[in-house]
Every structure is written in C-alpha cells, then in structure tokens.
Amino acid sequence: MPNFIDAERQEDVLILRLNRPESLNALNTTMRDELWQYLLLIRDDVSIKSAVLYGAGDRAFSAGADITEFGTAPSIISARSARENRDLWNLMQSLDTPLVVALQGFSFGAGLEMALYCDLRVAEYNASFALPEVKLGYIPSAGGTQTLPRHINATDSNLIIASGNPINAEKAYQIGLVQYLTDRSHYLQLAIDLALEISHMNPNVVRAVKRAICSSSEMEISEGLVYEARVRLSNILSK
C-alpha cells in the first residue's frame, strides 16, 4: 500500500506532507483517498487544533492533478459519482479547524486549489503559482474559479484563470494570494510556528472566528453581524 501522505503530530498540530516528490506531489487517486481520511480526522478529532500542509522534496508543493490518470475512470458517470461520494474539496472548505499551508516551488492547478482551501498561506521566494487548465482545454475543477476570486480581486483572478500563466512569489504576495513570504530555509518553520501559535488559543473561539470570516462572503452584512453575535454568544455560553 503506497503512502503518499505522511502525518506527524507536534503538540496539537497535525502536520501533513504530500509525499510523491518524484511526481512533483501530483494528486493521484490514492493520495486523494489518503487526504480524505486525514481531513476527516481533522474534522472529528477535537484535540487537533490546527494543521499544516506541505510538499516533500524541493521542487513543488504540488503540480496538480496527476495527468497520467486522466481518462482512466471506467465511465464519465462513475467518475462523477466517485467525486460526489467523496467530495474532498467540500470537506476541506467546511473544516472549522485552521489550516496553514507551506508553499515551495510549483503550486499548479489542483495544487494551488488545495492551498486556496487553507487559511494561511506561507510561500518561499522561488514559489510559483498557476491555474494552467485552460492551456489543456479544460477549466480549474477543484473549485479554483470559485475560491480564487474570494481571496484576491477579480482583475487578478481573471488574468490567472483565463491566461493559465504562472505568477511568481513576489507577485503572489503583492496581490494577496499568499500572506507570508520568506526564504526556503524558513518557510516551513514559519508555517508550523503559525499553526502552533493558533493551537495555543481557545479552539472554540478560533473555529468560530474562522467560520464567521469564511461565511461573511455568503451573506449580507446585516445577516453576517447577527451570525457573528450568535457564534460569540454560543461560544461564551458553552464554556
């Protein structure tokens, strides 16, 4: 049984490593299945207070979906139902536990889309980012067309998605695609430090704040303010 994702625990932080460096950590079916299990663990194990995601090797966080598997599903219908039964990305976006991602080298396609489901993005100076799907005649299909414009402005996200061209780390930092930029010898430690720092806070408060922020774009401000008051109240009363 291959092991494409390694997990280790540091205090209350779960650290996940995509481990297919010879394939630039491209996401294949097995890796997706393993990620699914770890995301369930993060969702269900309340002792995990934050998580870090990073890529093995020194060339990529993840180059995206494993293209060698394209077209290998028995049928279009079974491919679709497999995705619906295990809605990996919906599970990832529904997690209240904060996720920190450390990005080195390439974060392309589903690699970048996976990072967009994380809350804090730390990149190193040589990182590059792209949603190259249009170059291959399809579109981002791990939520990129929905998540990218929620993180950065429409002008920048339109260009990235419609051109398929990569941007470098400086540009990514400038447009707010990543919130932290540092050198390669520090980027992973910075991500772990951020996750540890968050893990030392009251986990209920952290989860409530994350949920309130992430749902803020899904409702009108008046509704959002009521929601914020409600999560604060339930948080205090549950103490």
Place this chain on the structure above:
Amino acid sequence: MSINITYEDHIAIISLELTEDCFDWESLSELIEHASAINMDVENIYAVVIHSLNSSFAKGWSHEILNMAPEDQIAVGSAFTAIANIKQPVIVAMSGSILSAGLELALSCDIRIAATNSLFAFPETKMGYVPLAGATQRLPRAIGRSNALRMLLTGEQINADEALRIGLVSELIDEERLDLKAKEIAKIIASRGPIATRFAKEAILRGSEIGLSEGLQTELDLTVILQTTEDRAEGVAAFMEKRDPVFKNR
C-alpha cells in the same frame, strides 16, 4: 462627553476623547446620537470626519463592557452599525494604537487614513473571545478573506506600511498633518454633488451585498433619480461652460 461633534462648513467632525482610549456605554450612546444627527441632516452635512484627540485612536472596550453579561454585549455593535449606516461619506483618521473596538469603528467608515506611527491589531482570539462588533464581517469585506484570516486568527499586530499594503488604509501621512489631511479629503468630497456622493456610497455598499445584475439595477435606478436633480443639470452645464459647478444639494 467623551465624543464631541463639531461642524465646519458642510463637514461634521466627530472627535473621540475616550477614557483610557476605550469605548464605554456612554461613548457608544454618544456615537449613536451623533450618527443619527448626521443622518437627519443630509441638507447641511455632506461629509464626515472621525478622529481622536488622544494620541491613540482607540484601543478597545472598557472593563465594564468586557465584563457584562454576554447577551447584553450584543448591543455594543449597534453603535458602529449606526456609523456604518451614515448616508454621507465618512473619513476616519487614525494614529497610535488602533486595536479591537477602535479598528471595528474604523471598518464602519468609508475612507481610512492613518499616521505613519500607527499599529493595528485584533487581539481578541489571543484573549479568548470572538470580536464584539463586526470584525469578522467588516474586515474580510475591507481587506479580503485571506488578510482577514491572518489578522483575526493570529492576532498579529501590523504596522502602518503593512496596513497600506493590504489595503486596510488607503493613505499614510505624518501624524502632525493627519487631521488636516482628513479634512482636505472631506472638503473635496463636500465640493462634489452631495446627492451624487451619497448615492455613490449607497451603490457601492449595496452592490457588495447583492448579485451583480441586481447591483447594476440599483446603480441604474439611482442614476435615473439623479437625472431629475438640479445638481446634475448644474454639473453638466458647468462642465460644458468650463467653469466650477455650484451645487445646491437639490
């Protein structure tokens, strides 16, 4: 009084002078009164400036508010919502420490400028509670989800340059010139068609809460209403005649 209101020409100036730089009940009710006075007087008030007479803009909530029953705390947000609901454009000028409630008030304003010595943070999560007055909703609207997650999940303090980079403020200025600059911006806005600036604010704020097609319809409706105003006729005439317009707020 810990919050005063004064008027200069068509500009209302709200001056904070908070006890220990914190909002208490009294200051919040004063804020609501001032917001209501401004909203009731669209005839004469075209723009608003909010600033502080203390060296720090505002650092948070009074002990009384922090220690009150949680269900009673819900009311504190209504003061900042009253500010957010002001129809005229509101400029906020900040210096020193702008923390917690101070930053939540600033996020309820339209244009944020700050002194180069400013420091901003939401320390709430570090202190173990969810922000009291709109931070989780207004911060992502102002600076995007990523930067909002960063500030609120880490509690990290950011300096003026970083605040400018992430768009939390639109301009930095030396502390001595801060109030002057805020009034300059207010004067420029007050010199434009006052109905137009109110409608533009309404269209932008409303537009960010609804779908694009509905937003475009809102803009169109407001445009049509503006076409019936004397000010629009004056503005167009002044442009054709290459002179400055004289707006009457009609």
